Amino acid sequence: MKWLLFILLFLVLLILLIMITRLTIFIEANHSQDDDHIKIRFSIWFGLIRYTINVPMVAVDNESPSVVFKKEKKGNVAKDEKKKKEKFSVHNLMDNLHDTKVIIQRVIDVVPILKSFLKKITVSKFEWHSHIGVGDAANTGMITGLGWSIKGTIVGVMSHYFSLKTPPDYSITPSFQVAVSETRLRCMIHFRIGYAMVAGIKAIKRWRGGLPKFKSQTLSKLNDADSDKKSV
Numbered sequence: 001m002k003w004l005l006f007i008l009l010f011l012v013l014l015i016l017l018i019m020i021t022r023l024t025i026f027i028e029a030n031h032s033q034d035d036d037h038i039k040i041r042f043s044i045w046f047g048l049i050r051y052t053i054n055v056p057m058v059a060v061d062n063e064s065p066s067v068v069f070k071k072e073k074k075g076n077v078a079k080d081e082k083k084k085k086e087k088f089s090v091h092n093l094m095d096n097l098h099d100t101k102v103i104i105q106r107v108i109d110v111v112p113i114l115k116s117f118l119k120k121i122t123v124s125k126f127e128w129h130s131h132i133g134v135g136d137a138a139n140t141g142m143i144t145g146l147g148w149s150i151k152g153t154i155v156g157v158m159s160h161y162f163s164l165k166t167p168p169d170y171s172i173t174p175s176f177q178v179a180v181s182e183t184r185l186r187c188m189i190h191f192r193i194g195y196a197m198v199a200g201i202k203a204i205k206r207w208r209g210g211l212p213k214f215k216s217q218t219l220s221k222l223n224d225a226d227s228d229k230k231s232v
Contacts, residue, residue, distance in 0.1 A: 019194030021045065029185040044193075108206040117191075117199040118161040125188040126158070126168040132182070133175025144174040162189075 021044050028039040036055075043050035104110050130147060133140045155168045 019192065019197060021193050022190050023193050023196075025189050027185065027187040027189075029183075031181065031183045106207055106209055107203045108208060110203065110206070113199055113202045113206070115161065117195055119163060120195040121189050121191045122163045122165055123158060123168075123187070123189050124165040125186060126155075126164075126166075126170070127186040128168070128170040128183070129173070130171070130183040131173045131175060131180055133178055133180045135177070135179040137176040140174050140176050144172050147172045 024043045026039075026041040026043075028037075028041075030037045038055040039052065041050060041052045107113070128151060130151075132143055132147060134143065151170050151172070155170060158164065158168065
């Protein structure tokens, strides 16, 4: 009996610890001409536990209308590293958009839930600097103006839905004489895992209907698991 109470107490404390734990996500994206690199790092407990996803290479597949990239996953241990090639096509994008639309339609009042969760996300760093030019002054000016408009819109949306700890730092430097395409993005966000868990529980409670037919590779596994369960 004592062991059962000890186990229950341990599980409760573990759940509480996870809920108050703050997750830090650092996103770094670099584009310089034909050289692209994306790094996403997840960490908790001041970096004691961390997980990094590196996407060091992006290229267009010659055999199909898709993008090929090498993905490298790395954990705390040096040996815990995996490299593999993956493809992302227009069909993958459409499948992901379809699943997102289905989820939004199935969850009642999903917008207030999403807004409430986004307000719990703190953006402590946002730096986005670009250097662009097409070799022609007039066209470069038009592209620069469009770039400022896009960046301003994104920053405005972030300021409205997220909690900004520091003002966003972004710029566009035009190159009127030489064709160049460079951009560098640094973004760091924080939120407590408990907020994500609460948002997920609210979404599940407001879910209507059964399990829909998902199309994306990740969510379609839920349909496979459900069909296997029914067959058993």
